[in-house]
Amino acid sequence: LDADLLPDADGTTNILDNGANDVADRDKADDGWLNPDVPLIDCRESVLKVRISKAAAPPAVDRLFLNVWFDGTRDGDWNDVARCPNQEAVSFEWIVQDWAINPASIPAGGFIDIAVPTRLVLNQKPEADAWLRFTLSESPAVRDNTSAANLADGRGPAFPGFFKIGETEDYYRKGQEPGQPGNIQITKQYTAPNPVDVGDVITYSVTITHVGGTAPASAVMTDVLPAGVALVGPPTVTEVNPSVTPLLATFNPSIGPSGAILWNGTLTPNAVVRVDFQVRLRQCVDILVNRAVVRIPSGPQAFAEVQTPVECQPVEPKIELRKRVSLHTDADAVTDAEVLPGMTAVYYLTLSNSDGLTHTVHISDSLPSGVVAVNVSASSGVASIVGGSTVVWDGQLGPGTSPVTIKIEVKIEQVECGRALVNVAHWYVGSLTGDSNPVTLRYSCRDLGDAPDSTNNASSAMTAYPSVQANFPTVFSVAAPERGPRHEQPRPFFLGKRVSPEVEADLGFDADGVTNIDPSANVADRDRFDDGVNVSALSFQHCRIVAIPVMVTITPQALPLLPNGIGYLNVWVDSNRDGDWADRFECPQDATGVAAQALEHIVIDYAVDANALGVGQQSLLVTTSVPVWWPADLAQQPSWLRATLSDRPSNKPFITYGDGRGYDTPFRTGETEDYLLRGQIVDPTADPSVTKRGEIWPDFDAATNQRRWVIGWIVNYANGGASPANNVHVIDSYGPPQTLLAEHSIPLYAPTISGNSLDYNIGTLPAGGGGLVILRTSVPWTTPPGTVITNSVIITSANDTDITNNSTTVSVTVPVLPPVIVSPVAGSTCTGTVTIDGWVQPGAVVDIYVDGTAVATDISTDTHGNGNGDWSYVLTLADGAHDIYAVARAGGVSSDPSPTVHLIVDSTLFWDPISLRFEDENGHVIVPSGRLDESGWQVFLRPGHTYTVSLRVCCADPNAQVTLEIGDDIVVELTDPDNDHIYTGTFSIAVGGRMSGNVRICVTCNLIRRCTDGQVTIDPEGTVFDVTSGQPIDAALVSCMQSPTGAASADGVFVLWPAELFDQVNPQEVANDGYFSFFTPAGVYRLDVAKTDYQPYTSPDLTVVDAPVHFDVPLTPVLGGEADVQISISDGGFEPSVVTVAPGATIEWINADAALHSSTSITPSVEFQGPAAASLSADSGAWDSGLLASGATYRRQLNTVGTYTYRDVNNPDLTATIIVEEADTSLRLYLPGVAK
Structure with missing residues (x-):
């Protein structure tokens, strides 16, 4: 009837002896616990053997629950919990919690014996006796809702309620006897x-x-x-x-x-x-x-x-690993290539075997220093990037998979000019190993000339003038001795204001976009930065010594490359128009009766004393070494002129003079510029002309929190005539639906704006003069892909004689961006039913490809109805590895494919790795970095924060157990109270903790435990700070932008990362500590940062591979008024590249190119040292503009005397110098005051 009331089948009550004595443990049928001597160790798990019996005709129930309590504190109850020593884990007196049993597994009228694992046991007094309770019931244990822990303590349902079936057995266990x-x-x-x-x-x-x-x-x-x-x-x-x-x-x-x-x-x-x-x-x-x-x-x-x-015949695997590198397409892949600054490259690994066997192969490819992997894909198997510098691949190689192709996209970071980047990949099969062929990338910064040369790599004759073969030595990689001059490091010491690098004059890649000469097409004079000789000021007179105006740029880096600080200038001119520079002539006798000798080598080894001239752009008036042969009957015909600046005297095959050739060993520095001089014009005229180009890119406007398209328009105008152009106007008109965002001009002119037209009044444009206009306009983000956006420009002049080059109309087309696959991330999953979630620009549809085959087409977008272009699709995949990517389509145009997601379906997994998430107390969700396989991932956490970890368990065991162990200090038990297979647990990291190490997840299903390891380190948070004070900034808006293609490049497309699909926030507004953090999947990202009264900032490409990237953002206050110095940036570098200013001067940089550029100080460098360090230091003068879009500007005030060097982060070899010095007052004249 009850524990202390009769009747009782045992003849006596279970406790109190019918009320006569204080006794207990009198139930004679407590026999379900089969291993009462099992060790119960404090803070350890144990296993209880239990017998469950079933009547022949029991009541029908769906599930039984077993619960066990152990009085580990010996305080007379079962409601205690305790922290385990040195752990976050909790030990319980409720040691078995709602262990589920399927009644159908018990035979009618029979029994089953089961092994039941416990939770961590609370047993603080193992030597003392203790009571245990076993309860079997049709419903879970009754919890004490009045306690904060809300745990069960052995009680049953409140009276008059009761359990309908089952049994409760109590055991009095003797304490452990002392012993060893x-x-x-x-x-x-x-x-x-x-x-x-x-x-x-x-x-x-x-x-x-x-x-x-x-x-x-x-x-x-x-x-x-x-x-x-x-x-x-x-x-x-x-x-x-x-x-x-x-x-x-x-x-x-x-x-x-x-x-x-x-x-x-x-x-x-x-x-x-x-x-x-x-x-x-x-x-x-x-x-x-x-x-x-x-x-x-x-x-x-x-x-x-x-x-x-083992008795088997070892077979040497017939495996070949071939490696190539490409700078353009797979068809161009070679084993030795030269790469220019700012370029990207692709390595291709081809793994094959010819023995007919299947091998388990591991490949490791450690990239050379300065080469960073940004993306990797493979035709089969699993390829991944480790630390950005090593690519690994694991998979099966056999008749069904050979050959395997692995594609590694890389970017070249800061590498010295001329360095050879040699790379070999290695394969492993068990204890056997092999190597690929070596591949070499040569980092080239060279300069060569662009005069026509019939001795070229195409073996094509070129003409200097109609019907005159060109024999100018320009190409270097030809048979000696007539090699053209080549300069290995032109940037420190060059002609004019700009210089562009190339691999060779007629081969390979060129920073200008085209080679200097194209022999097959008989085209020369294609170097865009030949600007050292003022050819409009040349005035040759027959058999006279003349002066040639030349500009030379000397940087601080030039002096170590010049012996004794001396460089040399040489000039040649094709006086007789015969296609070479090798001729000599006799001029008429002078008054003394001596005939003067004229050479086509007109300036011979003119010494350029860099020490004496000093750093900067130096204008020289160079007198020819010999008279110039320039007869009147040829004066109106064109002529080729070469100027070579070098670190050693010219090559002189004719003993005292040369013909423009270089040496077999290239010059260390300098530049060669070739000019096709026009013939002398009898009646000079003006000829203003205009050209234009445009580029469109996606943008996020922090002011309105809206996406948009931005178009950059660059207008170049010039006077190609021999006379000044008068009353010049440049008028730019942009078509609908554009809105003007900004305009800038170099030189600076204020336009008259009327509607959608801007009129720049240039006034008088001198012969050879020119400038540029840069506009930025925007169109709505919802503008349909394929929409054509136009812009027109005209140039007018009062005395223009050629109006055929006075106008142009340029258009850009709104592109179709690659879709973004948000989920799943690359990794492993236990289920073949996979939901693909993604984002695409409005107006496009999506096609999904699995293993190269389209499995779904025309997927409609905006599944969430928010206009953001979200899409979703459910795939059914078989066990095995799969490559998934998506393509967007709109208006008959297809996008590039999205980055490939390599997903492995493995139905034997105990838990779903791609489900793993960590969430802090503020709801910020952290997706572990790297591939989300069972092992190998990383998670980055912050000290002083509390996290909830969650994952999905794959097995159907209702009693599955999950634990998370971090280092030696934290053990977390994950639970699933709502039975949705998502297990969660909470833990904290102490303030000031610098915890790192393994993080282990253990999942127990059906009494089988499987543990796997990841890594945990401290979150590499970023900080927004004031570059002038070093202090963190509050209220800055940080936007994370993503490359849809996963590729890094100076002008790649970036869109707002859809953080909401990862349960994160983007953009983020920072608090007083300036802290921000984005936990993104692998890919390429940028940060756009904006704050009132500060100049906007765009970070360089941040490549996330297997770890988040730490990046601190330096913001510079807005500077009003006019700039003291203006410097333009283009693919040719900074112009001017060396300037001298007084303390307190404001310098303004403007991007005058379609590609992205920056101005980032080298000395001093920009670095956030923390608030404490910053409060002790003054403005160091460091700066970082971030990436500047076309037409964007950046300003910095420099107050401290010194020499500042800086670079373009997208083209690290493009460097420049600012010298801050006090004005020279030694020449001032002071007069006494005069009173009248």
């Missing part, structure tokens, strides 16, 4: 076919025995599987002699070459436990050595080793 553990012994055996061959299964049995002793012994067994084997099924644990706990072992695939079996438990005296597991031999070895090691705390270790002979 004995010795731990280990033995190991195996059973296998005889002989063992590849593919056979071997069964190992490890037996651990506690010999002697009077107290339980704890032991840890580790069995690292040797290379060449794979586990077949889970390990099993058998209690050979009681009592042993736990009766489960762990497999961790991330330990050793093939994983490891682990058992961590406790044995009572004379207890014996056996761990059995099977492996399959996957490759031929001479002998298979397998060792199990057992350790006891603070004691010795023992081991047992078995050696299994």
Whole structure:
């Protein structure tokens, strides 16, 4: 009837002896606990053996629940919990919590014996007696809702409620007698076919025995599987002699070459436990050595080793790994290539075998220093990037997969000019290894001339003038001796204001976009930056010495390259128009009767004293070394002129003079410029002309929090005539639906704006003069792809004689951007039903490709109805590896493909790796970095914050258990209270903690435990700070922009990263500490940062591979008024590249190019040192403009005397110098005051 009331089938009440005595434990049928001597160790798990019986005709229930309590504190209740020492983990008196049992698994009228794992046991007084309670019921345990912990404490339903079926058994367990553990012994055996061959299964049995002793012994067994084997099924644990706990072992695939079996438990005296597991031999070895090691705390270790002979014929794999590099397309891939500053490259690895066998292959490819991998894909297997500098691949190579192609996209970062980047990849099959062929990337910054040369790599004759063959030595890579001059490092010391690098005059890539000469088309004079000689001011007179105006740029880096600080200038002119510079002539006799000698080598080794001239742009008036042969009958015909600036005297094949050639060994520095001089014009005229180009890119407007399209228009105008052009106007008109954002001109002119037209009144434009106008306009983000946006420009003049080059209309087209696959991320999953979520620009549809085949087309977008272009599709995938990408289409135009997501479906997984998430107390969701496979991922966390970790369990076991271990300090138990298979747990990282190390996830399903490892380190948060004070800035808006293609480039397309699809916020407004953080999937990103009264900032490309990127953002206050100095930036560098200003001067940079550029100081460098350090230091003068779009400007005031060097981060070899010095007052004249 009740525990203390009669009647009772035992004849006496369970407690109180019918009310006569204080007694308990009198139920004679408490017999369900089968291993009452099992060790119950504080803060350790145990396993309870329990017998469940079933009547012949029991009431129908769907599920039974077993709960067990243990009075670990001996305080007379079962409601206590405690923190385990040095851990976040909690131990319980409620040691088995709602263990689910399927009644159908129990035979009617019979019973089953089950092993039930406990939670971490709370047992603070193991020597004292304790009460335990076992309750079997049709519903979960009744919780104490009045307590904060809301845990069950052994009570039943409140009266008059009751459990309908089941039983409660209470046990009084005697305390552990004092004693000492004995010795731990280990033995190991195996059973296998005889002989063992590849593919056979071997069964190992490890037996651990506690010999002697009077107290339980704890032991840890580790069995690292040797290379060449794979586990077949889970390990099993058998209690050979009681009592042993736990009766489960762990497999961790991330330990050793093939994983490891682990058992961590406790044995009572004379207890014996056996761990059995099977492996399959996957490759031929001479002998298979397998060792199990057992350790006891603070004691010795023992081991047992078995050696299994293997009889097979080792076959040397016939594997070939071929490597190539391409700067353009796969068809252009070579093994030796030259790359220019700012270029990207693609490595191709081709893995093949010809032995007809299937091999498990690992490839490791460590890239040279200065080369960073930004994306990798493979035709099969799994390719990934480690640390940005190493690419690895793992997969099967056999008849069905060979050859495997691996594509590695890289960008070249800061590398010295002329450096050879040699790279070899390596493959591994077991203990065998091999190498690819070497591939070399040569980082070229060279300069060559652009005069026509018939001795070229195409073997095509070129003409200097109609019907006159060109024999000017321009091409370097031809047979000696007539090599053209080549300059290895032109940037430190060059002619004019700008210089562009190239690989060769007629081959390879060129920063101008075209080679200097194209012999096959008979085209020359294509170097855009020949600006050192003022040809409009040349005035040759026959047989006279003349002066040539030349500009030379000297940078601080020039002096180490010039012997004694001296460079040399040489000039040649084709006086007789015969296509070379090798001729000499006799001029008429002078008054003394001596005939003067004239040469086509008109300036011979003119010394340019860099020390004396100083750093900067120096204008020289160079007198010719000999008279110039310039007869009147040829004066009106064109002529080729060459100017060469170099670090050593010219090559003189004619002893005292040369013909424009270089040496077999290139010049270290300098530049060669070639000009096609017009013939002398009898009646000079003006000829103003105009050209234009445009570029469109997506943008995020922080002021309105809206996306938009921005178009940059660049107008170049010039007077190609021989006379000044008068009353010049440049009028630019932009078409609908554009809105003007900004305009700028160099030189600076204020336009008259009327409607959609801007009129620049240039006034008088001198012969050879010119300038540029830069406009930025915008169109709505919703503008349909394929829409054509136009812009027109005209130039007018009062005395223009050629109006055919006075106007142009240019258009850009709104592109179709690649879609972004938001989910899944690259990794592994246990389910073949995969939902693909993504984003695409409005107006486009999406096609999904799996393994190269379109599986879904015309997917409609905006599934969430918010106008953002969200899309979703459910795929069904078989077990195995799959490559998934998407393509957008609109208006009959297709986008480039999205980055490929490599997903592995493995239905044997215990948990779903791609479901792993961490969320802080503010709701900020963190997606681990790297591929989300069982192992190998990384998560970055912040000290002083609390996180909730969640993951999805794949197995159907209702009693699955999940734990998360971080380092040695944190153990978190994850639970699933709503039974949706999503397990969660909460933990905190202490303030000031610098915790890093392994993070281990262990999932137990059906008494089988599988553990896998990742990495955890401190979150690399970024800080927005004031570059002038070093202090953090609040209220700045940080927007994370993503490359839809996953590629990094100076002018790539970037769109707002859809953070809301990752449960994050973008953009983020920073607080007083300036902190921001985005946890993104692998890809290429930029940060756009804006704040009132500060200049906007766009970061360089930030490549996320397997770890978030730390980046601090320097913002510069807005500077009003006019700039003291204006510097333009283009692909040719900074103009002027050297300036001298007084302290307090404001310098303004403007991007005068379609590509992105920056102005970033080298000395001093920009660095955020933290608020404490910043408060102690003054403005260092460092600066960083961030990436500047076409027409964008940046200003910085420099107050401290010194020399400042800076670079363009997208073209690191483009450097320049600012010298800040006090004005020279030594020439001032002071007059006495005069009073009248």
